[in-house]
Amino acid sequence: MQGGVSASAVFELRNVAYTVPVREGQRDILRGVDFALGAGEILAIVGPSGTGKTSLIRIIAGLVAQSSGEVLFRGRPVAGPPEGVAVVFQDYANALLQWRTVAANIALGIERRLDRAACARQVERCLALVGLERHAGDYPWQLSGGMQQRVQIARALALEPAVLLMDEPFASLDAMTKASLQDEMLRLRGETGASFVFITHDIEEAIYLGDRVAVLRGRPGTIAETHGVGLGAVRDQVASRAAPEFLELRQRLHGAIGAHA
Amino acid sequence: MTGRQWASGVGGLLVCLAVWQVLVGSGLIEYDLLPSPWTIAAGLSTLVVEPAFAVELGHTLAATLLGWLVAVLAGTGLGALLGTSPRARRYCLASIEVLRPLPAVAFVPVALLLFGFSLQMELLVIVAPALWPALVNTMEGFAGVPQRLTDVAATFHLSAGTRLWRVYLPAAAPAVLVGMRLSLSLALVMAVVAEMVGNPEGLGYALVREQQALHPDLMFGYVLVIGVAGMVLNGLLLLASRFALPGLFRRPVARWDSA
Numbered sequence: 096m097q098g099g100v101s102a103s104a105v106f107e108l109r110n111v112a113y114t115v116p117v118r119e120g121q122r123d124i125l126r127g128v129d130f131a132l133g134a135g136e137i138l139a140i141v142g143p144s145g146t147g148k149t150s151l152i153r154i155i156a157g158l159v160a161q162s163s164g165e166v167l168f169r170g171r172p173v174a175g176p177p178e179g180v181a182v183v184f185q186d187y188a189n190a191l192l193q194w195r196t197v198a199a200n201i202a203l204g205i206e207r208r209l210d211r212a213a214c215a216r217q218v219e220r221c222l223a224l225v226g227l228e229r230h231a232g233d234y235p236w237q238l239s240g241g242m243q244q245r246v247q248i249a250r251a252l253a254l255e256p257a258v259l260l261m262d263e264p265f266a267s268l269d270a271m272t273k274a275s276l277q278d279e280m281l282r283l284r285g286e287t288g289a290s291f292v293f294i295t296h297d298i299e300e301a302i303y304l305g306d307r308v309a310v311l312r313g314r315p316g317t318i319a320e321t322h323g324v325g326l327g328a329v330r331d332q333v334a335s336r337a338a339p340e341f342l343e344l345r346q347r348l349h350g351a352i353g354a355h356a
Numbered sequence: 357m358t359g360r361q362w363a364s365g366v367g368g369l370l371v372c373l374a375v376w377q378v379l380v381g382s383g384l385i386e387y388d389l390l391p392s393p394w395t396i397a398a399g400l401s402t403l404v405v406e407p408a409f410a411v412e413l414g415h416t417l418a419a420t421l422l423g424w425l426v427a428v429l430a431g432t433g434l435g436a437l438l439g440t441s442p443r444a445r446r447y448c449l450a451s452i453e454v455l456r457p458l459p460a461v462a463f464v465p466v467a468l469l470l471f472g473f474s475l476q477m478e479l480l481v482i483v484a485p486a487l488w489p490a491l492v493n494t495m496e497g498f499a500g501v502p503q504r505l506t507d508v509a510a511t512f513h514l515s516a517g518t519r520l521w522r523v524y525l526p527a528a529a530p531a532v533l534v535g536m537r538l539s540l541s542l543a544l545v546m547a548v549v550a551e552m553v554g555n556p557e558g559l560g561y562a563l564v565r566e567q568q569a570l571h572p573d574l575m576f577g578y579v580l581v582i583g584v585a586g587m588v589l590n591g592l593l594l595l596a597s598r599f600a601l602p603g604l605f606r607r608p609v610a611r612w613d614s615a
Contacts, residue, residue, distance in 0.1 A: 158507055176511045189504035194526045194601065203522075204512040254512070 104131035104167075105258055105290050106155060111164035112315070113150050123315035124150045128164070130309055130318055132258070137284060137291040139305030141298055143352060146316035148294045152262040155292060156182045168258075181251035185263040187243040191235040191250075198222070198231040201250045221249040224283060241272035245279075252283065258290045266296065274332050277304055281330055298348045302341055303330060310351050320351055391573040399573030400580060409562075416547050416558035417585065419475065423482025424543040428536055430483075431490025435535070438491075439498025440524065456492070460485035460546055468554050475557075478550040482543045489538035497531025498524055526601070533597050540593055544586050559585075 113125040124147040132138050142148050153159045154166060157176040166173040168180065176182075181204075184190040191200050201218045209217060222228050225245040235243050244264060251259055265273045277300065284291065295301050301308045305324050312319040325340045335341055373393045379385050380392040391399070403409055438445050463484045471477035501524050509519045525532075551560025559582055566574040 153507075156507075156511055158510060176513065178513065180511070182507070182511045184504055184507065186504055189502045190508055192505075192508075192523065192526065194529075203508075203514075207515070207518060 103134050105134050105169060106132040106292070107165075107167040107170075108155070109165040109167070111154065111161045111166060113147065113154060113159075114162040125154075125161075125317065126315040127317045128311075130321065132290050132292055133306075134257075135284075135288055135290055136306045137293055137304055139293045139295060139301035139308045140311050140318075141295055141301035141308055141348065141352070142311030142316060143296060145314060146311045148296070148311060148316070149262055151311065151316070152182070152260050152292065152294050156180060156260050179254075179257040181254045181256035181259050183244075183247050183251050183259060183261045183264045185266050187235075187240065187247050190247055191243060193235050195234075196231065197227060197233050197235065197238070197246050200235065200246055201253050203250060204254045217253050221253045224252055224286070225249045225279065239272075241268050241276060244268060244276065248276075248280075248283075252287065255287075256289055258292070261291060261293045263295055264293075265300070273300070278330075278332065280304065285328075298345055298352070299336065302326070302344050302348070303332075303335060308344070308348065310348060312352060322347065389570070389572045391576060395573045396576045396580070399571070400577035403574055403577050404581075412557070412559050412562045413581065413585070416544075416551065416560065416582075417589075419478050419482065419550075419555075419558065420540075420544045420547045420589070423479045423547065424486055424540050426479070427483045427486035427539050427543065428490045431487045431535065431539065432494045432532055435491040435494025435532075436498050436520070436525075436528075439495040439500075439528065440520075445495075445499075452488075452491070456488045460542070461549060464549065464553055467550070473555055475555060478547060478555040478558075481550040481554065482546045485546055486539040486543040489542065490532075490535040493531045493535025493538070494528065497528030497535075500531070501527045529601055533593075536597075537590060537593055540589055541586055544582070544589060548582055 108128050108130050111125060111128040112123070114121045114123050116122075128151065130138065140148065140151070150159070154161050155173070157166075157173045157180075160174075168177045192203065195203075198218050201221050202214055205214050205217055218231070219228075222231055225248055227242065227245055227249065230238060230242065235246060238246070248264070265276050268276065280291075280293075281304065283289075291304075293301070293304055295304075302324055307321055307323050309321040310319045311317070322344060324344060326335050326338060377392050377394055380387075380390060381394070438448055460481075463481050467477040467480040467484075471480065505523055505527055509523050514523065547558065548560035548563070551558040552564050555561070559578055563575055563578040563582075566572075566578060
């Protein structure tokens with residue numbers, strides 16, 4: 096899945112705008128946002144802070160309603176968080192239930208849907224997917240930031256979602272942890288076949304992970320341009336980042352963001 | 357507290373007691389009704405073995421715990437409702453802010469008028485003021501649940517009951533516990549007050565009785581017993597909460613939100 100919009104779009108946003116009331120009237124956060132997410136695709140959305148990235152992911156996730164325009168999930172308008180969509184937030188410390196063990200956190204979305212044995216099997220499988228088998232009984236606050244973010248990803252994967260929405264998930268992690276989680280995410284995409292909307296302010300991360308990269312820009316924010324990433328499905332932290340396609344796209348995105356930031 | 361801090365604290369206390377003993381024992385200060393620590397200890401030792409003492413202690417503790425239980429159940433229930441519903445807060449907050457500052461002892465004449473010298477009177481005097489710390493702290497605990505957790509509850513499609521019991525209540529638990537502890541210490545104080553002026557039973561009444569019978573050693577003994585009872589109740593509650601919520605007390609205080 097490279098370049099171009101898939102005919103079978105999972106998510107589709109049409110002319111979405113988002114406005115919040117402020118003391119002197121209202122502030123436009125997003126305006127005229129259009130894009131489609133194809134099945135199995137990773138769409139990276141890159142933009143500087145203050146362009147409404149988090150608002151955009153909250154709208155897609157059904158946590159807030161857009162002010163105008165359409166948000167479609169599998170062709171149906173989104174009203175509230177849709178089934179089959181999981182969200183991974185940047186601030187893992189708040190997003191995890193700190194009073195629950197790692198295993199109990201991962202079970203959060205499935206413990207009432209599956210019987211006990213099936214739930215335990217699913218938790219075990221998801222622990223293995225992110226390499227945390229040995230930490231099932233630990234509490235989140237006993238783990239490093241990278242491990243806590245893995246717990247959050249495993250908790251989302253336990254739902255077996257068709258779409259994962261990720262809001263700057265690796266932004267507060269160190270460079271090494273970030274790189275290993277990026278590779279883990281690409282591997283998980285291969286194993287689960289899920290689609291991803293990946294929001295980041297890091298241009299290189301967007302290119303490295305994305306099948307396509309969309310640029311969110313301006314105040315109010317809008318999708319200014321979208322680029323296919325010609326790197327192939329298999330990525331490598333060293334080789335891919337040195338490839339001419341990578342460097343060329345990086346330069347174009349820097350220009351696209353820098354000129355208008 | 358470390359062992360060293362404990363030792364220093366106990367040392368300071370012993371020095372104060374020694375000074376008191378010397379001042380009273382040597383006749384440097386002459387005041388007929390101020391007994392020395394030694395006399396109080398002697399009085400206390402005869403007091404605690406009497407069967408009547410157990411009845412008095414039992415009455416005060418039972419009234420305190422019963423009143424506290426009612427206050428905590430009502431206070432946390434209402435607090436949870438107000439903390440989760442901005443609309444409920446909008447309608448009720450003004451009433452709460454008017455009722456809450458009323459001095460606790462002002463309820464005593466009201467309660468006496470309503471129930472006479474009885475246990476009901478004592479319970480009213482306990483419950484009315486002990487309600488507020490539980491209510492206000494629970495409300496703030498629930499209102500302060502990070503938006504991220506409500507996002508998580510929504511995107512994981514948790515039912516209303518699961519949200520309340522498994523997400524919001526544990527997240528608000530530290531604040532709820534603070535409210536419960538404040539309520540408990542207030543409940544004991546109000547039980548003693550009610551017994552001193554209203555319901556003629558328990559430690560509070562015994563305190564007044566010994567004062568009027570000119571037994572200052574026993575009176576001070578009762579004061580001491582009430583103080584220790586408060587410390588023990590507080591300690592037991594802390595212990596129980598640590599036992600009930602193991603994951604809670606060593607969690608980091610990190611609370612930050614993404615831009």
